[in-house]
Amino acid sequence: MSQDNSTWSYRPGDWLAIFGATTTLLLPASEKARAAQLWDQVDGGSGFAETLDQVLAPGLSVLPAFVLIGTGDGPTKVIVRGAGVRATLTTDDETVELDGSTVTTWVEKTLEGVSAIGVEVGEADRPGPDHLIEGGLVRVARIDFPARTADEAPTTPAAPEAAPLGAPPVGLPAEEPVVEPVDASAEEPVDEPAGDAVAPEEQPATELLDVAAYDAEEDAAEVREDALGPLDTPAEGVEAPPAGISLMDPPPSDDDGSGLVWDEDGADAPPLPPPPIPPAPVPGGPPADATVPPVSGPPPTDHDGLTQTGPATGEFAREKPGIPGQPPAPNVTRPVARLIVSSGDTVEVDRVVLIGRAPEARRFTVTEQPRLVTVPSPLHEISSTHVEVRPGTGADHGSAVVTDMGSTNGTVLVQPGLGPEDLKPGIAVQLIPGAIINLGDGVTIQVTNP
Amino acid sequence: MTGVELHHGAATDVGLVREVNEDAFLVAPPVFVVADGMGGHDRGDIASAIVVEEFARLADQGYDPARGAAVVAEILGDCQARIAEYDASQRAQGAADFHAGTTAVVALLIEQSGEPKWLLANLGDSRVYRYNHGALEQVSVDHSLVQELVESGAITTADAAVHPERHVITRALGGTGSTEADYFVLPLSAAERLVLCSDGVSGMIDDAAIQHILGSADDPRDAADQMVAAAVAAGGRDNATAVVVDVVGLVAETPYDSERQRVSLEEKLGALP
Numbered sequence: 001m002s003q004d005n006s007t008w009s010y011r012p013g014d015w016l017a018i019f020g021a022t023t024t025l026l027l028p029a030s031e032k033a034r035a036a037q038l039w040d041q042v043d044g045g046s047g048f049a050e051t052l053d054q055v056l057a058p059g060l061s062v063l064p065a066f067v068l069i070g071t072g073d074g075p076t077k078v079i080v081r082g083a084g085v086r087a088t089l090t091t092d093d094e095t096v097e098l099d100g101s102t103v104t105t106w107v108e109k110t111l112e113g114v115s116a117i118g119v120e121v122g123e124a125d126r127p128g129p130d131h132l133i134e135g136g137l138v139r140v141a142r143i144d145f146p147a148r149t150a151d152e153a154p155t156t157p158a159a160p161e162a163a164p165l166g167a168p169p170v171g172l173p174a175e176e177p178v179v180e181p182v183d184a185s186a187e188e189p190v191d192e193p194a195g196d197a198v199a200p201e202e203q204p205a206t207e208l209l210d211v212a213a214y215d216a217e218e219d220a221a222e223v224r225e226d227a228l229g230p231l232d233t234p235a236e237g238v239e240a241p242p243a244g245i246s247l248m249d250p251p252p253s254d255d256d257g258s259g260l261v262w263d264e265d266g267a268d269a270p271p272l273p274p275p276p277i278p279p280a281p282v283p284g285g286p287p288a289d290a291t292v293p294p295v296s297g298p299p300p301t302d303h304d305g306l307t308q309t310g311p312a313t314g315e316f317a318r319e320k321p322g323i324p325g326q327p328p329a330p331n332v333t334r335p336v337a338r339l340i341v342s343s344g345d346t347v348e349v350d351r352v353v354l355i356g357r358a359p360e361a362r363r364f365t366v367t368e369q370p371r372l373v374t375v376p377s378p379l380h381e382i383s384s385t386h387v388e389v390r391p392g393t394g395a396d397h398g399s400a401v402v403t404d405m406g407s408t409n410g411t412v413l414v415q416p417g418l419g420p421e422d423l424k425p426g427i428a429v430q431l432i433p434g435a436i437i438n439l440g441d442g443v444t445i446q447v448t449n450p
Numbered sequence: 451m452t453g454v455e456l457h458h459g460a461a462t463d464v465g466l467v468r469e470v471n472e473d474a475f476l477v478a479p480p481v482f483v484v485a486d487g488m489g490g491h492d493r494g495d496i497a498s499a500i501v502v503e504e505f506a507r508l509a510d511q512g513y514d515p516a517r518g519a520a521v522v523a524e525i526l527g528d529c530q531a532r533i534a535e536y537d538a539s540q541r542a543q544g545a546a547d548f549h550a551g552t553t554a555v556v557a558l559l560i561e562q563s564g565e566p567k568w569l570l571a572n573l574g575d576s577r578v579y580r581y582n583h584g585a586l587e588q589v590s591v592d593h594s595l596v597q598e599l600v601e602s603g604a605i606t607t608a609d610a611a612v613h614p615e616r617h618v619i620t621r622a623l624g625g626t627g628s629t630e631a632d633y634f635v636l637p638l639s640a641a642e643r644l645v646l647c648s649d650g651v652s653g654m655i656d657d658a659a660i661q662h663i664l665g666s667a668d669d670p671r672d673a674a675d676q677m678v679a680a681a682v683a684a685g686g687r688d689n690a691t692a693v694v695v696d697v698v699g700l701v702a703e704t705p706y707d708s709e710r711q712r713v714s715l716e717e718k719l720g721a722l723p
Contacts, residue, residue, distance in 0.1 A: 360635060360640055363634065364632070366519045366523040369633070384637075
């Protein structure tokens with residue numbers, strides 16, 4: 001079924017529906033994280049088989065229900081799984097109903113020449129209205145193709161023939177009671193640039209998708225209805241569809257990751273302030289720009305307190321704790337050595353160990369807390385943070401390495417069978433069991449096996 | 451944590467330009483916090499207040515001083531969750547694209563190997579300085595775009611102070627970016643005086659000015675007042691907040707002592723007076 005008009009309609013509900021170019025996927029409300037992950041795939045044009053692979057990757061048992069529809073070239077393919085999940089396929093000469101509750105795995109159907117598809121999930125009799133959608137991620141109770149108009153009576157699951165779906169949809173607007181939007185849409189050039197389609201009214205609908213807003217769905221449903229009120233006349237959308245927006249043709253100016261939903265209406269948007277770019281608050285989804293949108297107001301040269309979060313730019317990754325130019329130590333490992341300090345301490349080297357008169361640990365993360373070992377130094381021969389001992393990496397893996405932290409008076413290392421060696425600041429030296437590290441002021445550290 | 455007494459002072463000012471003070475601070479020994487809320491229209495003052503509230507609860511309930519950074523990481527996680535909740539409630543009421551955010555610098559006493567130490571945590575571009583023996587040193591490393599540019603060698607520290615994007619921070623609570631803090635552990639003796647401040651102070655007056663104030667004001671309350679007053683006098687383009695903490699009563703366990711050295715030398719030589 002490769003039709004030009006890829007517009008679906010959906011009725012708001014709990015399930016998560018992902019509308020892609022050739023694939024449509026419905027997941028239960030509990031599968032938010034998975035939906036976020038799959039949205040990326042489906043939106044990227046992932047095909048039926050590919051998407052199915054992804055859906056099933058964690059195993060069938062953990063996914064109680066889903067619906068996958070492939071509407072690419074060739075026959076239409078539909079998979080239905082789960083109790084209370086029903087799909088209705090209409091072709092020119094038959095109507096096929098798929099019910100996921102009758103089987104333990106899933107129901108699959110491949111049909112040529114499908115003219116209409118309807119899928120119901122969850123609360124079947126949830127009241128309308130239906131909204132149009134071409135691509136994106138929304139919460140739904142049912143979805144229909146071709147798009148249903150608002151004034152159609154909600155169909156019951158057993159009424160697949162309800163909608164005159166085979167009929168050209170152009171006839172529908174005549175019955176449409178709301179006329180204003182039609183006017184507006186008539187004036188709207190068909191090739192209106194995408195920017196217009198991301199209309200302010202859609203913001204609330206977009207926000208609904210937000211995970212954080214999920215709990216507040218009751219309230220938000222009202223917001224949605226209010227906000228989308230004037231847009232609830234899909235007839236115009238059916239009649240004069242896509243204003244240049246589709247998944248294959250994303251809005252040119254916007255960051256692709258930032259828009260979750262875009263309908264093609266919005267033509268009748270009253271003049272509102274310029275719409276902020278909707279966020280992409282999908283958990284685990286593609287990281288949206290961490291930027292708060294540029295705040296208008298005082299010029300940026302003025303340090304005006306408009307502190308913003310910016311992108312954590314990868315190329316300027318922060319300096320790692322430890323010694324510059326050396327690979328970071330693994331957070332916490334099996335002990336690779338034991339240090340017996342002459343002042344009495346015994347320390348396992350299972351992480352970074354900093355030894356000195358008053359050692360300081362700088363810029364570490366919560367998972368890589370260094371161990372600080374204080375040694376007495378009445379004559380101040382030992383620097384505050386004198387040496388570092390940590391589990392080696394790379395060629396030194398499995399043993400400890402010692403590094404002089406730029407101490408004032410230096411460090412002497414005596415390895416078994418070798419003469420004394422002055423450590424060069426910042427240069428790590430592998431420690432052999434039996435080695436003695438001399439910090440000065442009579443403090444020595446003996447290295448043994450753990 | 452016996453034998454340690456903390457004297458502290460704090461001051462904050464809305465500045466000359468802003469209408470709302472989005473900075474918040476907490477002095478609840480042994481916990482000290484400065485948080486700088488971001489984005490006026492998004493109520494950064496709520497975000498910074500959440501941080502202060504959460505740490506106040508920590509100070510109130512007490513914590514295991516041996517756990518160290520894990521304690522702070524937990525609280526920061528709580529803050530992040532509460533800010534996200536607040537964002538969600540605002541968005542549900544129709545405030546599209548609502549993102550409150552805040553920086554946080556935290557100093558609290560912990561115990562390691564039986565000794566009290568300062569644990570410092572930093573998220574964003576608020577700062578921790580230490581003032582020791584007349585010298586000021588910035589301990590925290592800003593999570594800001596310009597700091598990353600400085601570290602990469604693209605610009606100098608002087609350039610950073612006037613860089614147009616110097617107010618863009620790379621980590622914060624409430625943002626969508628990283629919320630992982632950097633931690634620091636300092637022995638108390640290494641930080642006789644600790645300063646926590648928002649960028650409304652460190653961005654308005656330079657380190658030399660801060661050092662001068664810290665050196666001239668003995669009382670930490672005066673030091674905090676003077677730092678904020680100086681920041682406002684320098685233009686006050688942002689909310690300015692400073693918390694100054696002095697560690698007093700610290701017994702230097704083995705001080706370098708010329709008298710003792712001389713005595714020990716005489717002992718060694720058998721030339722006791």
